[in-house]
Amino acid sequence: MDQPEALRSGTEACAAKARDLLQAALEDLSQEQLKRFRHKLRDAALDGRSIPWGRLERADAVDLAEQMIQFYGPEPALDVARKTLKRADVRDVAARLKEQRLQWFSPGSSALLSVSEYKKKYREHVLRQHAKVKERNARSVKINKRFTKLLIARESAALVDEAPGLAEEPEPERARRSDTHTFNRLFGRDEEGQRPLTVVLQGPAGIGKTMAAKKILYDWAVGKLYHDQVDFAFFLPCRELLERPGPCSLARLVLDQCPHRSAPVRQMLARSERLLFILDGADELPPGPADAAPCTDPFEEADGARVLDGLMRKTLLPGARLLVTARATAPGRLQGRLFSPQCAEVRGFSDKDKKKYFHKFFRDERMAERAYRFVKENETLFALCFVPFVCWIACTVLRQQLLLHQDLSRTSKTTTSVYLLFITSVLSSAPAADGPQMQGELRKLGRLAREGTLRHRAQFPEKDLERLELRGSKVQTLFLSKKELPGVLETEVTYQFMDQSFQEFFAALSYLLEHEKALEAPADGVGELLQGDTELRGHLTLTTRFLFGLLNAERLRDIERHFGCGGVVSKRVKQDVLRWVQEQGQGHPRAAPKGTEGTEAPEGAEEPEEEEEGELSYPLELLYCLYETQESTFVHQALRGWPELLLERVRFSPLDLLVLSYCVRSCPAGQALRLVSCALVPPQEKKKKSLIKRLHGSLGGSSSQATTRKPQASPLRTLFEAMTDQHCGLHSLTLCRCRLPDSVCRDLSEALREAPALRELGLLHNRLSEAGLRVLSEGLAWPECRVQKLRVWQPGLQEAFQYLTGVLRQSPALTTLELGDCQLSEPIVTNLCAVLQYPGCRLQTLRLTSVQLSEQSLKELQAVKTANPGLVITHPALDGHPRPPAGRSSAL
Numbered sequence: 001m002d003q004p005e006a007l008r009s010g011t012e013a014c015a016a017k018a019r020d021l022l023q024a025a026l027e028d029l030s031q032e033q034l035k036r037f038r039h040k041l042r043d044a045a046l047d048g049r050s051i052p053w054g055r056l057e058r059a060d061a062v063d064l065a066e067q068m069i070q071f072y073g074p075e076p077a078l079d080v081a082r083k084t085l086k087r088a089d090v091r092d093v094a095a096r097l098k099e100q101r102l103q104w105f106s107p108g109s110s111a112l113l114s115v116s117e118y119k120k121k122y123r124e125h126v127l128r129q130h131a132k133v134k135e136r137n138a139r140s141v142k143i144n145k146r147f148t149k150l151l152i153a154r155e156s157a158a159l160v161d162e163a164p165g166l167a168e169e170p171e172p173e174r175a176r177r178s179d180t181h182t183f184n185r186l187f188g189r190d191e192e193g194q195r196p197l198t199v200v201l202q203g204p205a206g207i208g209k210t211m212a213a214k215k216i217l218y219d220w221a222v223g224k225l226y227h228d229q230v231d232f233a234f235f236l237p238c239r240e241l242l243e244r245p246g247p248c249s250l251a252r253l254v255l256d257q258c259p260h261r262s263a264p265v266r267q268m269l270a271r272s273e274r275l276l277f278i279l280d281g282a283d284e285l286p287p288g289p290a291d292a293a294p295c296t297d298p299f300e301e302a303d304g305a306r307v308l309d310g311l312m313r314k315t316l317l318p319g320a321r322l323l324v325t326a327r328a329t330a331p332g333r334l335q336g337r338l339f340s341p342q343c344a345e346v347r348g349f350s351d352k353d354k355k356k357y358f359h360k361f362f363r364d365e366r367m368a369e370r371a372y373r374f375v376k377e378n379e380t381l382f383a384l385c386f387v388p389f390v391c392w393i394a395c396t397v398l399r400q401q402l403l404l405h406q407d408l409s410r411t412s413k414t415t416t417s418v419y420l421l422f423i424t425s426v427l428s429s430a431p432a433a434d435g436p437q438m439q440g441e442l443r444k445l446g447r448l449a450r451e452g453t454l455r456h457r458a459q460f461p462e463k464d465l466e467r468l469e470l471r472g473s474k475v476q477t478l479f480l481s482k483k484e485l486p487g488v489l490e491t492e493v494t495y496q497f498m499d500q501s502f503q504e505f506f507a508a509l510s511y512l513l514e515h516e517k518a519l520e521a522p523a524d525g526v527g528e529l530l531q532g533d534t535e536l537r538g539h540l541t542l543t544t545r546f547l548f549g550l551l552n553a554e555r556l557r558d559i560e561r562h563f564g565c566g567g568v569v570s571k572r573v574k575q576d577v578l579r580w581v582q583e584q585g586q587g588h589p590r591a592a593p594k595g596t597e598g599t600e601a602p603e604g605a606e607e608p609e610e611e612e613e614g615e616l617s618y619p620l621e622l623l624y625c626l627y628e629t630q631e632s633t634f635v636h637q638a639l640r641g642w643p644e645l646l647l648e649r650v651r652f653s654p655l656d657l658l659v660l661s662y663c664v665r666s667c668p669a670g671q672a673l674r675l676v677s678c679a680l681v682p683p684q685e686k687k688k689k690s691l692i693k694r695l696h697g698s699l700g701g702s703s704s705q706a707t708t709r710k711p712q713a714s715p716l717r718t719l720f721e722a723m724t725d726q727h728c729g730l731h732s733l734t735l736c737r738c739r740l741p742d743s744v745c746r747d748l749s750e751a752l753r754e755a756p757a758l759r760e761l762g763l764l765h766n767r768l769s770e771a772g773l774r775v776l777s778e779g780l781a782w783p784e785c786r787v788q789k790l791r792v793w794q795p796g797l798q799e800a801f802q803y804l805t806g807v808l809r810q811s812p813a814l815t816t817l818e819l820g821d822c823q824l825s826e827p828i829v830t831n832l833c834a835v836l837q838y839p840g841c842r843l844q845t846l847r848l849t850s851v852q853l854s855e856q857s858l859k860e861l862q863a864v865k866t867a868n869p870g871l872v873i874t875h876p877a878l879d880g881h882p883r884p885p886a887g888r889s890s891a892l
Contacts, residue, residue, distance in 0.1 A: 018074035026061035125259035126221035151347040196342035203346030206389025209325040231274040247301040272317035283326035348386035380413035416549025446510025453507040508546035549628030582641030632666040644672040665722040669729035714743035720751035734762035745772035749779030762791040777803035781810040793820040818847040829857035
């Protein structure tokens with residue numbers, strides 16, 4: 001059979017199959033349902049024409065099926081029938097027809113086009129669809145021009161493993177530019193030669209995860225990525241799919257992305273190892289019921305959340321590759337539903353990238369340089385500009401201020417203040433006479449944003465805008481973008497905020513724009529935003545941060561001036577938020593009660609189970625909220641409800657440390673801070689020396705400069721400097737399993753000399769070097785050091801024990817010393833006993849927890865204890881107590 005005959009045969013087969021499906025569906029209808037179907041079918045036009053009513057009025061199921069095939073064509077007839085059945089309120093038959101069409105029609109259509117032939121057509125379709133992206137001002141630009149390279153770092157898939165500590169990462173794990181090579185590495189083999197099937201791109205809002213995912217899709221279509229590995233790649237925006245009405249199958253989602261309704265879907269899905277699914281915004285996926293059966297059949301009709309969950313858990317198409325983008329608010333919860341993921345952190349712009357972005361945005365060299373220089377002088381704002389979206393907002397505001405010759409110093413230094421300045425700058429372009437009307441519209445826009453944010457909605461139909469009287473309003477034009485979704489029978493029109501983060505900002509702002517009486521209703525208060533399970537409210541993280549930031553006194557004045565809100569409302573909201581923060585501390589770890597600090601679990605006993613990753617990062621998220629307020633008094637009052645801040649397994653970025661340092665600077669008296677198994681993100685980039693300079697240095701030409709060069713600051717210097725602030729009430733600091741390098745020890749030693757409130761210091765399992773312990777001891781022995789209690793747990797302690805004995809001789813404040821997890825030789829104990837009897841030694845309590853001592857050493861310690869009744873020396877083998885069994889004990 002030649003090709004034309006084969007095509008004709010395939011076409012006839014498709015028509016026959018479509019006719020059978022239509023006839024079977026229509027024969028299931030009652031007479032009343034069939035009558036409604038015929039009436040609705042009159043409105044199903046094709047090119048402005050519809051089937052004449054004379055042919056429809058008395059047609060039975062067989063006639064209707066034939067006429068629809070002849071008029072619309074085989075596949076469009078099935079789609080028209082399904083839509084018309086839904087409009088005739090026969091949804092069960094419509095759903096069955098949809099499933100049958102996917103299961104039986106696509107394989108038949110493959111006679112027209114094979115999978116190998118369809119690959120090329122699909123790639124061409126993706127190139128057409130994704131060659132351009134919309135700017136936030138609705139202007140379309142080429143993706144290669146819009147995309148700015150970001151820093152992306154691959155991380156270990158097992159985030160629950162022990163963190164590498166405060167030491168810098170090895171070179172291979174440093175962040176790389178998001179170019180084709182980096183994107184290819186995402187699915188590269190690991191150290192064991194295994195290639196991951198799931199990769200997570202995570203990072204904060206606005207950092208460019210979606211744009212990076214779209215660039216990956218585009219580069220695949222061009223042929224730059226995953227060559228000979230992926231036949232078909234599909235982009236699935238999770239939030240939109242979750243809002244999609246009615247059930248849907250994975251096969252239908254795939255078909256919707258294809259340019260032809262005759263795509264060979266069944267054959268495409270049959271080779272799952274040749275497929276790539278990009279799930280954008282997977283953190284939006286709500287936790288499903290614990291007893292819900294996973295979705296396993298790609299042709300099964302289910303709700304969007306269940307289909308996406310099946311993909312993520314690998315119960316659907318287990319061999320397919322997944323690229324998942326998500327905000328890094330609760331990675332533990334997300335990873336719980338992912339199968340063996342490889343994580344990559346999107347770290348945004350390097351300092352060099354920020355400058356490139358400014359010059360690309362302004363184009364005018366002088367204006368770009370002036371704006372960039374101003375932002376760089378604002379240290380905090382410059383740090384925030386690692387997020388591309390914040391960079392865009394800053395550039396937009398600065399351009400307006402430069403054009404209007406305004407004072408650039410108005411630009412603030414938190415995310416909230418940058419967003420607020422952008423909104424007010426946009427509103428300032430409107431005539432003054434429109435002010436009162438726009439204030440009312442903004443209040444309604446805030447309600448729309450709040451409703452959507454609380455209910456996981458980003459798409460708003462026209463009826464929502466009509467209900468709030470926003471359709472055609474000024475604020476709709478300024479802040480909402482229109483989106484038309486093509487349908488067989490009619491076009492569906494929805495609206496969304498120009499960026500998801502703008503919706504979250506307006507949702508937070510809405511609480512301050514409400515009338516006083518409106519907030520008396522519980523549903524309108526901040527309780528719905530703040531209360532509830534932290535795991536279920538992960539999508540509200542940014543909204544909560546914005547709310548805290550808007551409570552700053554200066555910003556509240558700006559809001560009142562621009563939006564006309566009342567001070568009574570803001571005062572009430574601020575009180576509610578402060579009370580909520582203080583209450584949060586009641587359910588989190590506190591400092592150990594007095595007299596129990598030195599107790600420990602029996603050796604060999606199992607340590608308590610660790611919390612989920614999302615829970616562990618929760619206190620840091622709360623500190624981000626407090627930082628946004630930029631009010632030290634508010635932070636001071638809020639932290640009274642948190643006697644202890646425990647940050648465990650946090651991978652500190654420079655911005656994280658800036659936030660932590662700000663809050664520590666304002667913490668109340670008696671505050672405790674514990675950092676456990678924490679790590680530091682390494683510097684974004686290191687300036688490479690030229691070959692001449694390296695040769696000069698290797699030949700000894702720079703030795704004189706090296707001796708006078710100031711020691712490099714450690715990443716924790718900002719935190720230690722905050723501890724020395726006269727308003728800092730930090731009473732206790734514990735660093736556990738953080739592997740402190742010498743630079744951190746040096747900066748901590750400097751802080752010990754000046755910290756006004758620090759009375760307790762714990763250094764547990766930090767792998768301190770001898771030089772590090774020496775420099776710390778110098779700080780502890782300083783006359784101004786106020787530390788009264790010191791805990792040191794380190795296996796190799798005896799190698800540098802003389803430095804601690806020096807502290808005992810000189811420290812004017814140290815009264816309690818606790819040593820653990822080490823072995824002390826007899827000469828060291830003899831020297832220790834001599835120091836304990838030194839007249840200048842002020843020690844009152846010596847705890848030797850899990851310290852191995854010889855019988856001779858125990859006798860010497862017992863003699864000192866007897867000679868000095870005021871000195872308390874505790875050890876399991878002293879005073880007849882039995883020696884504990886060998887094993888590992890808990891240091892926490």
